[in-house]
Amino acid sequence: MARELSQRGLTVVVLEQGPRLSLASFTHDELKEWYLGGITNDAVENPQTFRDDEGKQAEVQTLKPALWYGRAVGGASLHYTANYWRFHEIDFIERSVLGAIAGTGFADWPITYADLEPYYTKVEWEVGVSGLAGASPFDPPRTKPYPMAPLPVKSSGVLFERGARKLGLHPVPAPMAINSQPYRGRMACVHCGFCHGFACEVGAKASTLTTVIPEAEATGRCEVRPESYVVRIQTNNEKRATGVAYFDRDRRERFQRARAVVVCANGAETPRLLLMSANPRSPHGLANSSGLVGKYLMFNYSGRASGVFEHELNEYKSVQVTRILHDFYDSDPKRGHYGGGGLDARIGPQPATWAIRTAADGPSWGSAFKARLREFTRTMQVASHSTSLALESNNVTLDPVVKDAWGLPAIRVTYKDHPDDLETVRFLQDRGADILDAAGALRVTQTPVAAQRSSVHLLGTCRMGNDPATSVIDRYHRSHEVPNLFLCDGSSLVTSGRGQPTMTIQALAFRAGEHIARFARRGEI
Amino acid sequence: MATAAVPLPWSVIAQAVHEGHVSARRGDGTISWLSAAEAADIEAVASQIVPTDDSPGAREAGVVYFIDRALASFFSRLAADYRAQLAAFQAACRERHPSAGSFAALPSEGQIEYLKEIDQTPFFATTRLLTLLGMFSLPVYGGNRNGVGWKLLGFEDAHVFGVPFGYYDRGYPGFVIDPVSLK
Numbered sequence A: 001m002a003r004e005l006s007q008r009g010l011t012v013v014v015l016e017q018g019p020r021l022s023l024a025s026f027t028h029d030e031l032k033e034w035y036l037g038g039i040t041n042d043a044v045e046n047p048q049t050f051r052d053d054e055g056k057q058a059e060v061q062t063l064k065p066a067l068w069y070g071r072a073v074g075g076a077s078l079h080y081t082a083n084y085w086r087f088h089e090i091d092f093i094e095r096s097v098l099g100a101i102a103g104t105g106f107a108d109w110p111i112t113y114a115d116l117e118p119y120y121t122k123v124e125w126e127v128g129v130s131g132l133a134g135a136s137p138f139d140p141p142r143t144k145p146y147p148m149a150p151l152p153v154k155s156s157g158v159l160f161e162r163g164a165r166k167l168g169l170h171p172v173p174a175p176m177a178i179n180s181q182p183y184r185g186r187m188a189c190v191h192c193g194f195c196h197g198f199a200c201e202v203g204a205k206a207s208t209l210t211t212v213i214p215e216a217e218a219t220g221r222c223e224v225r226p227e228s229y230v231v232r233i234q235t236n237n238e239k240r241a242t243g244v245a246y247f248d249r250d251r252r253e254r255f256q257r258a259r260a261v262v263v264c265a266n267g268a269e270t271p272r273l274l275l276m277s278a279n280p281r282s283p284h285g286l287a288n289s290s291g292l293v294g295k296y297l298m299f300n301y302s303g304r305a306s307g308v309f310e311h312e313l314n315e316y317k318s319v320q321v322t323r324i325l326h327d328f329y330d331s332d333p334k335r336g337h338y339g340g341g342g343l344d345a346r347i348g349p350q351p352a353t354w355a356i357r358t359a360a361d362g363p364s365w366g367s368a369f370k371a372r373l374r375e376f377t378r379t380m381q382v383a384s385h386s387t388s389l390a391l392e393s394n395n396v397t398l399d400p401v402v403k404d405a406w407g408l409p410a411i412r413v414t415y416k417d418h419p420d421d422l423e424t425v426r427f428l429q430d431r432g433a434d435i436l437d438a439a440g441a442l443r444v445t446q447t448p449v450a451a452q453r454s455s456v457h458l459l460g461t462c463r464m465g466n467d468p469a470t471s472v473i474d475r476y477h478r479s480h481e482v483p484n485l486f487l488c489d490g491s492s493l494v495t496s497g498r499g500q501p502t503m504t505i506q507a508l509a510f511r512a513g514e515h516i517a518r519f520a521r522r523g524e525i
Numbered sequence B: 001m002a003t004a005a006v007p008l009p010w011s012v013i014a015q016a017v018h019e020g021h022v023s024a025r026r027g028d029g030t031i032s033w034l035s036a037a038e039a040a041d042i043e044a045v046a047s048q049i050v051p052t053d054d055s056p057g058a059r060e061a062g063v064v065y066f067i068d069r070a071l072a073s074f075f076s077r078l079a080a081d082y083r084a085q086l087a088a089f090q091a092a093c094r095e096r097h098p099s100a101g102s103f104a105a106l107p108s109e110g111q112i113e114y115l116k117e118i119d120q121t122p123f124f125a126t127t128r129l130l131t132l133l134g135m136f137s138l139p140v141y142g143g144n145r146n147g148v149g150w151k152l153l154g155f156e157d158a159h160v161f162g163v164p165f166g167y168y169d170r171g172y173p174g175f176v177i178d179p180v181s182l183k
Helices: A002-007 A030-035 A089-098 A113-128 A155-166 A212-218 A266-276 A351-361 A367-373 A419-438 A502-521 B010-026 B036-049 B063-072 B076-096 B108-118 B122-136 B145-153
Strands: A012-015 A048-051 A222-225 A229-235 A241-247 A253-257 A261-263 A301-308 A323-325 A341-346 A379-386 A395-403 A409-414 A443-446 A485-487
Touching (some): A030 B122, A089 A113, A155 A341, A155 A419, A241 A261, A261 A266, A301 A419, A341 A419, A351 B122, A351 B145, A419 A443, B036 B063
Parallel strands (some): A048 A409
Antiparallel strands (some): A229 A241, A241 A253, A301 A379, A301 A443
C-alpha cells in the first residue's frame, strides 16, 4: 500500500506498532518467537481475552494471544509460512452459486476474480512467488506464469504426490513466496527450515520488510515510523478524518495530521482501532453505522493427519510445503454440508511445538510418548485448509475490563466454528489420511477436530460490500461513512477462502493503492 | 510464597536469557525460585513425561532448571497459578500415599499409576508444556543440555541444508503433469 501510494507521488507516513528489526536479529529460537512475542504480539504487553459464546465471561489468555500477529515492520509476512494460493473464481460469488446459508453472513464480494487477477499477477512478480503454472487443473485463469520455478521437492512432497496420484487426485508443486533462485536482489532459500512462525534470516521468504517497504522508502516520499502505536483516528464535524493520535516509543501521545488515513493493521487491530475511535458523533465506533465493525471474524481451519514412514524424511529441513492439491476446493452438496479446502504436505511446527502438539496424537507422556518423539524425522503431516462461514457471533470487541500495557482496552475475541466448518475439516482430514495410507505410511493418526480457540488468520471484521447497511467499506476499500478513511487488510475479506489469505490481502492492497492514488489525483478524497 | 505474575517486557526477557547463557556456561545447577521439595516433585513428574531409558530424558536435559528460570522470569505470568496447582497436587499425593511423604519419593510404578489419575488436570498440562519447552528449546534457556532433546528427535540445528533432505526425495525425477489423471 505504502509503495503504491508513494510511487504515485503521494507522501506517506507508515505508523507501525512494533519495532523495525534487522535480518541479523532473526533467530531459530522457538521459545522466543512462538511463546515470548519476539516478533509478534504477546500475552503480557498485548493481552487478549477469549470466549466461545457471547453469553460467557471472556478469559485472559495467559500463554499466547488468541489472535496472533506480527508486531514489527513487515507484520505477518515476517512469520508466515508463505503459502501463496490465489483464491478461485468461486470464492467471490459462492453465495450466488450455492444460495443463502441460514444464520450466517454468507455473501458475495462486490468484486470478482477477474477484477483481482491483474493484482495476483503483480504479487507473484513483484513480491516473488515460486510455482508451476498450468500444473493444477483446478487453478483459476492467469495471465502470466510464475516468475520462479518451484522449490525443490521434499520427501513429504514425494510421498504426498505418490499417494494422491494412486487415488486419482491432482497433486501439484506448492506456490510459495520463497525464492527458489535469487530474485529482485534477495537470495535463494537456504532450506534452514524455520519459516513457520519465524522471520527469514536470509530474506529468501518474501516479507514486506525486504520487498515493498524498501521500495516505498526509495521514492523519498515514504517514512516508516516504528514503535508508533495508533490509538485513535481523529475526525472533525464533517465526519472527515483529520489524522491519528499515537503513542511514540516513549509512550508519549503524538498526533499525525493526514489528508487521508489508510488502516492496514490486520483483522484484529483494524476493528479495534475503529472501536477505540468512538466519539460523540460515532458512539459505537468510527465507520460503524452498519454495526459490523469487528463482526464476521473468520479463521479458516487447519486440520492435520499425520503419517509415520519407514525411512527418514527430515521434514524439519527446508520450506514447510512443496506439494498441494485442490481436488476438494469447491463445496459439494453431496457431502451434506457447506465448505471445501485444499490439502498440503508438511512437517507442521518445529521441535518443541511439534512435541507439544503433533506427538500428542497418541500417548502424551511416558515411554510410549518418548517412542513417538523418536519418530520425528520419519513423520509428516497432511494439513487441510478450509472455509469458515461468516457469523455475527464471531467477533472482535473491546474487553470491558482488561487493558494492555499502554492502558488501552484489550481485544476480546468471541469465536466458535460453524458446525459445517468442522464437518469440512473432518472430511478433509479423512482425505489426508487416505493419501498417507496410499503413500505407504506405517501408521496414520488424526488430530481430533474441535472448535478453535486461536488463529493467525484474522479475516472479515470490516467487510467489503456495496450496501452501507451490510458492509463497512466499499469496493475500493473506502469506508462508507468517512470519505477519507480507507481500510485494507484481512478485515476486508467477505468470505474466508480456503486458508492462505495473505496473497489475496496483498492483491487487494495493490488494487486499493492504485484506486486511492487515483482518487487523490482527481481531488476525490 | 506465591509471587504475583508481573508483566515483563522483552528487554527483561533478553536479560534473563543472557543470564541463562552465563549460568549454562558455568554448568550452574542452582534452583533459585522453586523450593527444593517443589523442584524434586516437578523433576519427578517431568521424568515420567520424558523418561530416561537407554537415552537421556527430561532429567538429563535439565528440564527442572529451565522450569525454575521460566517461572522466575519469562513465564512469571504462569507462576502464581502454577505454584497453587503444584501445592494441591502435592497435598493430594501425600493424602493418597502418606508413608511416601512426596510424589518424588514414590517408586516409579507408583508415580506412573498416580499420574494416570491426574493427567487431565491443569497442573499436569502446564508441567507437560514446560517440560517439552525445556526439553527442546535452545540450551541457553537452561534445559536441552548438550542438545539431548534434539538428539532424541534426530533434529539437527543448522542454518543451511541441501537436497536430498530425506530418503524419499533422493533421485526424484522431476514433476510431470500426469496426463492420465487429468479429467
